[in-house]
Amino acid sequence: MMAPARRPVRIANCSGAVSDSGDFMLAQATAGPIDVITGDYLAEANLAQHAEAYAKGEHPGYASTAYDGLKKSLEIINEKRIKVVINGGGLNPKGLAEVIHKTASEKGYNLKIAYVEGDNLLPFIHDIVKPDSQGRLPHFDSDNNQVKLAKDTDNFLQDPNKKIVAANAYLGCRAIRLGLEKGADIIICGRVADASPVMGAAQWWHGWKDDDFDKLAGALIAGHLIECSTYGTGANFAGFDQYSIQELLHLGCPIAEITETGQCIITKHKAMNGFVTEEVVKCQLLYELQGNIYLNSDVKADLTNVAVRQIGPNRVYVSGAKGYPPPPTTKLAVFYRGGWQGEFTVNATGYATKHKYDFHEAQLRTQLDEWGVMKDIDLLEFQRIGVPQENPRSQLEATTSLRLIIQTQHRETIRRFHQAIWHNFMQHFPGLSCSLDARLSSVPVPFLGYFPALVAQSQIQESINIIGHEGEVEDSVVVGPPHITEKLAPRENYDPVSSRALSSFGPSKTIPFGDIILARSGDKGANVNIGFTPRKTYDNAEVWEWLRSFLTKDRLKELMGDDWQDWFYVERVEFAKIRAVHFVVYGALGRGVSSSARLDSLGKGFAEWLRAVHVPVPVKFLEVDPRSRI
Template identity: 50%
Template sequence: MELKNYSTRWTSQRGARPVRIANCSGYKADPGYHMFYQATLGDVDFITGDYLAEVNIAENAQAHALGQHPGWEQTCWDGIEQSIEVLAEKRIKVIVNGGAHNPKGLAEKVHRLVTEKQLDLKVAYVLGDNLFEEMKDVATTGLPPHLDSDNSEVQHSSHTLDLIKKENKPIVSANAYLGARDIVQGLEEGADIIIAGRVADASPVVGAAWYWHSWCYTSYDELAGALIAGHLIECSGYVTGSNFAGFYEYPLDDLYDLIFGIAEVEKDGTCVITKHDAKKGFVTEDTVKCQLLYELQGNVYLNSDAKAILDGVQVKQEGKDRVRVGGVKGLPPPPTTKLAIFYRAGFQSEIVINATGYGTAEKFDLYERMIKFGLSRLGLLDKFDVLEFQRIGIPEPNPRSQLRSTSYLRIFAEAGDEKVNLGLTGLLTEFAMQHYSGFHATSDQRTAIPKPYISYYPAIYPQTSLRTSVNILEPKKTTSADVETRMIPTTPTPRFEALTKRENYETSNPVDLSTLGPTTRCRLGDVVLARSGDKGANANVGFFIPTLLPSAYPPSSPLYAQAWDWLRTYLTKEKLKEMFAESWDPAFFIERVEFPHIYAVHFVVYGVLGRGVSGSSRLDAFAKGMGDWLRDCVVEVPVTLLEGRGIGKGGETVSRSHL
């Protein structure tokens, strides 16, 4: 794709070819040099960055309110500062949500940099996502509906409504997830760099493609395709080899220091996911499918501008590091958008102690009884919001070292009153010399000291109630160092479509599993890959048959279709409950759908993460490891499917080769 004629990029080239959009960040931790890489290691039209996880905007809210934090993400500024001259030279436009609580402040800082360097770049910022003032008194004004309020089969965590049912739970942040309309308006006004706060993760990519191809608000198929393109590249290196379930079939040195992904979005909304040739990483059908299945909420992906219907999604390798994604359909957006409300929930403590070898289960039984006895004597046992004794790992039989024989007891506690947690911490000293044989722990239990924590309430908010704007920074005519702001109010889409009940089904035409031949017990992951993630209190996990692992069946092989028949028939909701085993709770609820063109089965498990994010008691609070845990479960698999992967008895790989 020829992009070298930078001077004509926004005239003769706009809309005449696919738009090339590079991602430089998926979280605030991604260093600024990734923006510089995307700007310099190849040609792109836009660079987008997603710097906001659900929790980090809340973590900085209090510090920003106290004047102890600038309100925007430092790594976003670092990237712009490193790249600004290249952006001007190559006429690359930048759209980021790194403005966080203070997009105006970061935009003005960038404008000063542009002015100092005398560059021909126009800076803008988006406002309207921050609803703190509207939400700070919800105890009296009323709490917006919960994100899952339309699903009567979902049971919420027992502490979901603490922020209105209990005292002293002040809200620290409330941010709505905005769409792309404000971004498009800013681009139409000539903006080169747009700083937003909480726009939805994929909205910068949607806005870039919408503007480039001059779509209208009813271009639902096209907008939905761009939405999925944004979903695929929004998470740093997740589409180029990071967080990839099949990583072990590649040289380990190929799996770090990765370049991030690029989406080439075509006029019809289909896209090719790729990367710069420079630096490490790889884009295959399998890395794309893994990321496609990440943090979904079923077969409908929601955004403020369109709903993406994924039932027909297709993923196809076109060449080295080039994967085409299509088959996505669009519908009008819902009348509401997500609203993330965080509040000061109380205090949190975490204690980790070790046990080695013989009698480990009894050792942890003893310690739990002792701590509960002490808490009862202090009158504190029933004062906790959460008190869990979690056993992590099991000692290796006939251990080859003490490390292999050691496992952990994790005591996790949350309470509204700091004194309750301090009572738990005090027992560590009181019972310091009363313990099981071989008791040991880290020398400094800093996490045992109660620390304030924030918890999460995911809500929905009417789009028509939002008051959004894009704000263009322009030099004053009198003094070039000064700036004036031209505010342009924006409005939501004029057409919405109410949400319908989410689809939830077993496979429509199961096969007779006996026709697939004799079976043997092996790990699920010997046949399938997976990706899992969080959606507030819920976790999602998608399983699929790989196509481009070195050991995978060729897509033309009959074994590939047989593996799909087995997976969709075998992996039912009841089977998933069985695999959860001791982790299953009757309060959980499962939704199941299929994506037949990519041979994937997808689940959402409602309620498994408690309140979610920083309020969750789970060790894996963001469900990142859930997919790999379930892939390690032993299941009945047809022998022919294992032999086709070069896997023998017990799941041992006979031979593997690199691509």
Template identity: 50%
Template sequence: MPSENNNANTSRRPVKVANCSGYHGDPAYEMYRQATLGNVDFITGDYLAEVNMANNAQAYQKGEHPGYEETAWEGIKQTIEVISAKRIKVIINGGALNPKGLALKVEELVRSKGFDLKVAYLSGDDLYSKFGPNMPKSKDEIRHLDEDNQSISPGPLTYAFLNSANPVPMVSAHAYLGARGIVDGLRRGADIIICGRVADASPVIAAAWYWHSWNEADYDQLAGALVAGHLIECSAYVTGGNFSGFDRYPIERFVKPGFPIAEIESDGSCTITKHSNTDGMVDVDTVRSQFLYELQGNVYLNSDVSAILDDIIVEQAGHDRVRVGGIRGYAPPPTTKLAIFYPGGFEAQLLLNATGYGTNTKWDLIEKQIRHFIPVQALKNVDTLEFQRIGVPAANPASQRSSTTYLRVFIAAVSAQAVFSVVMAMKEISLKHFSGLHSSLDQRCAIPRPFLAYYPAIISQNLIDEQINFVEGPDNVVSYSTGHPPNFEPLAPRASYDHTPSLSEIALLKAPSRRIRLGVIAQGRSGDKGANLNFGLFVPNPQHWPWLRSYMSRTQMREMLATDDDWDDSFLVERVEFQKIHAVHFVIYGILGRGVSSSSRLDGFGKGFADYVRDKVVEVPAELLPLKTHL
């Protein structure tokens, strides 16, 4: 057991924290693998995407869903003997909507096997009773996450719930909790802690905080642990999954990558690794990729600490071992994120195929026809109607499939009837369509289906009543209030800047160049945070860094999108850079619409955006490229 004084224990070895889940679909057996393939001190698991709790909320309220994630329960059942024998502590957010329910089942399992393990659960994240049962009648009642950014123009559907004359029911409202409540539970002797909506990295922060006996104001150390948690929270994303550089290695290496481990030092620095007898890989590129994922600029916020990322260092420290350091921290913000979902209405899509010759004109015709046959009043009630042209037919095609592309007609509205009016317009067209129109035999996606709309908000941390609760029998729960952080630092305007090229860099940009795809020399990662898309690029070869940081400006990012369907003048581009890892990072505000389940984009979570940009052709100084480099 670590000492419980208020000073960081600088003599203790690094704590080994193994992650067993990045979302609820990761296999339950990964917990068992992390416990048995080597020695670890903690197992953490992140089972929650922003929407999967809301998807289950209504069923849980009706008694038709247990509220917790089944893969979390299955993982514990498979692993409980090893957890007990090896004294591994477990912290997971698989409790989701019902952490108490899962904790009761785990405690019953522990008791039935006669193990000496204390089970606890964290509560306080569910704020539906405080802010529900309906959505606010004014945007001032619950502030939007991006409201304080004066440079952003809210999208037309950001406050869609205010357009209804009747109250709009709230489905769920969950605050993102930090690590302090988990730490309190560990210090009181908990072996297994079941959480609901804690921030993704909070279990990892808590493990290191407890292990090293940090003080709650040891911000540099806490910030380092926050980054360690960020790096391993998405399971295989740091060991070869979703890795843009995979094509440079034998693909067999990425079939079943192992899950990650963070070895966190007393100063907050860490080494990212994995069990040696697993596939995948951990190198500076996989770690840089995951670091850039879902960032929101150069400061990473958590309920317990704000991490300054500008000087991050990522270094290879051995085979499948990468050291990460250079993180500094300061007090957390006085607010935390509140994820709110409400019924957004109904949505549907039509998928129509065209083959080869004259495709663009064919799509022009079908769009005019559909719009013509939608009743005028019905069209007024449609919130979103988009005609998205997907793919480009091959030149001189070798097969019909290579010549075929499709049109995705996306429809969303408050009422199912309004959505169905667009679908029915296709019936009116009947045999009036362009030459060669065809579609899939399965058109179930054309039937209007309900969807949940997402409203990301911020609330004061002082409004949260967080408690750690110990299950001491089927009818006995002992609870302790965990309080709030002692200090807060108000949110500052977010950094956004371009690099000012030096004279040598200006000369480099003017030097003779060659046209190549950006992905030839740059790797990247992208993802979503609500309505906003985040996107990072880095160059594995340091010689390419002066060009990348000079070339990839905010203006260049806008120009890359300006001639595509991706850009709207209401969007805002922010840019920062991380010089020591040769990376630039962008946030594009508003490009994902309302985000999550509400997005109309084909790639609604922004996962493919990085490789789209990497496929762009750019001018790179010839002196930086080997002669064999080509498009």
């Protein structure tokens, strides 16, 4: 007789970035029944941001908000026996674990604290990241010979000025699961993959084996859906215009109820604000993907047949993930001293804006040339922000900005850059304005270069470390690499198959794309991803057939307009079960993350820009205004 399946594990996320207050953890612990709290405090560059200060003893190495959340929540965690798995340990998971152990012991709480190590590969980085026989470094996208890297992406290794300051591998859930099996109540991690805390908790709860790949893939998707804090309950949601301002305030974080078979229900505490709908879940599912295969150190999840279905108020059922063995490699985020960066912003008002900015750029470039400074500049961009309102009703409506950004290896070059600005300042175009505190932007700022590398999982010593009553590690186990791995296949990439001629949908009207389409975008290193799906009002088979026929790779290039560069590369796939078309644009964020000179360096605004582009939409789709709710 088979044992009955265990009830779903109820996992509540409390953070999607280091900015999320410790109050979020406390709220998740107190607002309703949960089994596990997870938190993702580490954006891509968080670790490196404080690496040198931590090395000098000037920073604790862990996220202060994670520490704050644990301090505020320890009493209720102890009382309710809630498990906690967070990556807020940053560079120093051991340090945060020791602090929390000390606090819990002093308060008499019966809590076993543990930490995960093994992600820090800085001591071995030059043995891992080294040129192959053709002189290429192991870049995350190096297997795709169609992808070109931005200038200066891979020139850091032999440069003494570009010291590597952090190198952290993305770990999976094996150490987390083992720690929970050994009785740990709180597990502090460093750089684990975003969904790994959720996966480890689900695997422990249900007793899955390491080769239960379909179940692990389902937990990976659940973790992906809740790891970005309030993104799962209405934040960063393209359909926010369907809601009143009051409905958007003070959002709570999401919860995943993960079943024994790996499906999940995304929900939230009833007492908290927010909304969990099919649209919200679809948009979050499409966030920061690399295509139809979602990678983790423990499983590859095929999203092709993932489906979402509203089953009740603020309850969305997610199913259909298919799992396969993980790759033998994992991502390794390498950060190094990139040099110095400077910025300056000027404003132009109203008439002949293009000519004004052309003049300002020529003026500055001419001066830098005459002084012989251009040879020392790695990057110099003049980014035009906004378009003045036609026939403006106020001065602000008529004003746009020119963002000047420079990167160089020499601090002195930044000073010369600003001297060139001031040298010709009184010869400016008519009506120039800038902040009266412009001197503050004249300060050279060091920036970190970023290189997403690959490392063999066999080179990682991932371990779980249990702290005993006396504050010393009483048990430490290296979990080792996955027993089964599978080499990555080339990514799927195709234009629509058996698509309909657009003329067959009848006459069209040119409107903003966002009137009928939702979208979500984000960064994947130097690349930006974007997924498009219909608003609920238009979510039917015919609109889907039009959308997939309309959104070809060439169409995306057309939508990108002047921002498209011929050296970019595009991949496209479809998710028919959620009626979504997904793209990755390789190279669109320059070198990515902390290296990027883009104003929107994380790619979050990419979707909203393309939703604002006017496109021809079949008239027969436009009978209902999706925003009529407000």
